[in-house]
Amino acid sequence: IDGGVLCPACRVGKKHGATVHTSALRVMGQLAGPEGRGWQRLEIDPRTYGEIRGLMNQYLAHLIGRRPRMHEYLGLLSG
Numbered sequence: 001i002d003g004g005v006l007c008p009a010c011r012v013g014k015k016h017g018a019t020v021h022t023s024a025l026r027v028m029g030q031l032a033g034p035e036g037r038g039w040q041r042l043e044i045d046p047r048t049y050g051e052i053r054g055l056m057n058q059y060l061a062h063l064i065g066r067r068p069r070m071h072e073y074l075g076l077l078s079g
Helices: 022-032 046-064 071-078
Strands: none
Touching: 022 046
């Protein structure tokens, strides 16, 4: 919830953490990388896409201190 990544051993005792597969971390690294427009050719499988979307939603809500009002509406658009 604080925006970092923990290994399984360091996560012990942390209630508000999310389990993330390495594929999601890898894709997030590629999206954040300085490679210009490489993200436009990136193919993301549905499971990884959903995982990243959930992480970003949680992180955004954490940063602003509440869930955005448009959050529910935007969820309807993706379904």
